[in-house]
Amino acid sequence: MQASQLPIFFEHITLQLEKSSQEVRRLFHGRGRKFEGLEQITCDWVDGQLLVNLFKQADDDFLTQLKQGLLELTNQTVWRDVEGKTIVLQHRYDDGAPSEILVGDLNSKPVVVESGLKYQLDIGRNQNFGLFLDMRYGRNWVRENAKHKNVLNLFAYTCGFSVAAIAGGADQVVNVDMAKASLSKGRDNHRLNDHNLNQVKFLAHDIFKSWGKIKKSGPYELIIIDPPSFQKGSFALTKDYKKILRRLPDLLVAGGQVLACVNSPQVDCDFLINSMKEEAPQLNFVQRLKNPPEFEDIDEQASLKVLEFSY
Structure with a gap:
């Protein structure tokens, strides 16, 4: 990373703060x-807190100028206008992703708002804080397309799609994820939005060993597939994604929709489109959803891919 390029970083942050609402971004x-x-730095706005992430070790000159510039930012009018409170620098490349608090006090469990919906985050303890911000348009799409539907949310994580679906009028959402702790946070997210938990199921199961339980709550009008690119011992993208796709015809009603997602730069849209043709030819590709403009990538095929299919 080049310290000489940091003025561009600060210019961009200042401009975005001037345009920002109080929503997470x-x-x-x-x-x-x-x-x-x-290329190895990001910055998020989280409930009055500026979270700066480094994904690669930087030299001393870069770190010194970065920290100095962040401290100077707090003296600008824009920082007061947005009611900035805290600046945190997280070293994502290091074991445990340690954080440095440069300004203020870290609120490690803020409740943030996205598209009018509330989510509980957990900052600093893990690399991911509980909501993938590049999936905003995907959650918005689900909200717009979930009315009166039975929804299956695979690899649910903290149930962001589920919150969006219930907010959009879904009759039921079935969330499946191996991590009980993530599903517990998902339950809290629904409570934050005053949702009826009788409409939501949380299945802490290995998807590949639980098709019977999953099918029992079907058939589904909408299925969301948003797996990790790789999870040691449980999911390998190019091998295991196809195992899910071939199950879709048995889980869907006629006219059902699928939102299939992949966030690995190693595969492009054709991986999902061609895999669907091979494993579930009854489903037709409809469109790729756009990514939020703040996640613009020099290679769109390397960025998040969210594809809609219809049965």
């Missing part, structure tokens, strides 16, 4: 490789 996305010399 990515302010700077170096990982999209649109900013030369800043």
Whole structure:
């Protein structure tokens, strides 16, 4: 990373803060490789807190200028206008992703708002804080397409899609994820939005060993598939994704929809489109959803891919 490029970073952050609402947002996305010399840095706005993430070890000059610039930001009018409170620098490349609090006191469990819906985050303890911000348009799409539907949410994590679906009038959402702790946070997210938990199921199961339980709550009008790119011992993208796709015809009603997602730069849209043709040819590709503009990537095929299919 190049210290000489940091003025671009600060100029971009200041501009985005001036335009920002109080909703959670990515302010700077170096990982999209649109900013030369800043490819390993991101910045998020989280409930009055600026979270800066480094994904690669930087030299002392870069770190010194970065910290100095962040401290100077707190003296600007824009920082007061947005009621900024805290600045945190997280070293994502290091074991445990340690955080440095540069300004203020960290609220590690803020409740944030996205598209009018509330989510509980958990900052600092893990690399991911509980909501993938690049999936905002995907959650919005689910909200707009869930009315009166029975929804299956595979790899549910903290149930962001589920919250969006219930907010959009879904009759039921079935969330499946191996991690009980993540599903517990998902339950809390529904409570934050005053949702009726009788409409939501939380299945802490290995998807590949639980098709019987999953089918029992079907058939479904909408299925969401948003797996990790790789999870040691439980999911390998190119091998295991196809195992899910071949199950879809048995789970869907006629006219049902599927939102299939993949966030690995190693595969492009054709991986999902061709895999669907092979494993579930009854489903037709409809469209790829756009990503939020703040996540612009020099190679759109390397960025998040969210594809709609119909049965």
